[in-house]
Amino acid sequence: MDHIFGTGDFRYEAVPDWGRLPAGWSLKEVAAVAVDSQDRVYAFSRGEHPVCVFDRDGQFLTSWGEGLFSRAHGLHMGPDDILWCTDDGDHTVRKCTLDGRVLLTIGLPDRPAPFMSGQPFNRCTHTALSPEGDIYVSDGYGNAAVHKYSPEGKHLFSWGRPGMEPGEFNLPHNIVCDDAGLVYVADRESHRVQIFDGKGQYQGQWTNVHRPCSLFLGKGACPCCYVGELGPQLPVNKAFPNLGPRVSVLDMQGKVLSRFGELGGGPGQFWSPHGLCVDSRGDLYVAEVSFTAYPRYHDGKAPPPEGVRCLQKYRRVPA
Structure with a gap:
């Protein structure tokens, strides 16, 4: 039990050395990860092979x-096994089949909107789909x-501006619906997740998270939200404990179920x-x-060691 992480119904064991690449390949680092309906895993990396499938x-x-x-920055798997790939380097979102065929591109490659203009896009970060198929x-x-x-x-429309008030953002980094x-919306540098309706009207927020970087909504009768949180990085606090980096599981009222x-x-x-997802068996x-x-x-x-770990699997352990 010493190697079981988390609490309650959300306990996990690490799967060592998960994700075997061909000889000589490197992911470098993985910005996002998604799973399809057959539990195949798609790693969106910044290596020479951007999408690696396991x-x-x-x-x-x-x-x-x-x-x-x-x-590579954001990756979202739609309910129809279509991937939405967010590229913050060229300011686009691409809708792709599972074998990489591009069906739709939103945004103009290498033509960013003016900085903090509120116009799409300037280094976009992630996507989500509404129940009707609209794209956030x-x-x-x-x-x-x-x-x-x-x-x-x-x-259709946009909302938000820089700031700390409801409906304002300090680095909206991830989004789910x-x-x-x-x-x-993971309002990362405001240490909160803001909640809106489909018209962009503010509904509430969760503030018990530290630099929320990645979000994933679980399925089923009692859904929950998985949050990847970054640790502190200022010289004065980067060694502080109990702030992350970590993974938290919250219920839909924002209560921590596991961390x-x-x-x-x-x-x-x-x-x-930076990114996370859960498969049909609850593995993370x-x-x-x-x-x-x-x-x-x-x-x-200190430069990163060769092959520094950038993709982990945690097998869910029955309560």
């Missing part, structure tokens, strides 16, 4: 996206906005949980931008 046991199946993406895009690095599109890719149409994680490269530890996959994060915790002087 079976649930970690066996490599295929890759695609070479030459297509500028900088969080636009966080060069903007402080959420944009809503029709299923065909027509811009529940079956009732409510929209949850585990601390800084490091061992089991139950993280460098930077965590994507980390470890190559970027590692030097920040070593005074910027």
Whole structure:
């Protein structure tokens, strides 16, 4: 039991060395991860092979996206097994089949909107789908906005501006939508998840999270929200305990059901949980931008070790 992480109904054991790549390949770092209806796992990485596909046991199946993406950032699996790939390097969202065929591109490649203009996009971060198939895009690095599109890719409206008040954002980094149409935005540097209706009207917020970076909504009669939280990075507080990096499981009122994680490269530890998802059996996959994060915790002087871990699987343990 010493290697069981989490509490209550959400307890996990680490699966060591999950995700075997062909000889000589490297993910470098994984920005996001998604699973399809057959529990195949899609790692959206910043290596030479942007989308690497594994079976649930970690066996490599295929890759695609070479030459297509500028900088992998967000990945969302639609209910129809369609992938929504957010590229913050060229300011686009691409709708792709599971074998990499591009069906729709939203945004103009390499033509960002003006900084903090509220217009789409300036380094967009993630996508979500409404129950009707509308598309939400969080636009966080060069903007402080959420944009809503029709299923065909027509811009409907946007909301948000820089700030700390309800409906304002300080780096909207991830976004999900529940079956009732409510929209949850990881307002990362405000340490909160804001909740909106489908018209962008503020409904509430969760504030018991630290730099929420990634969100995933579980399915079923009693859904929950999985949150990947980043740790502190200021010189004065980056060694503080009990702040992450970690993974938390919250009910839909924001109550913590389970939480585990601390800084490091061992089991139950993280460098930077930038993306996460859960498969049909409740197993958890965590994507980390470890190559970027590692030097920040070593005074910027230590380069990341070769092959620093950037993708983990945690098998759910029955309560």
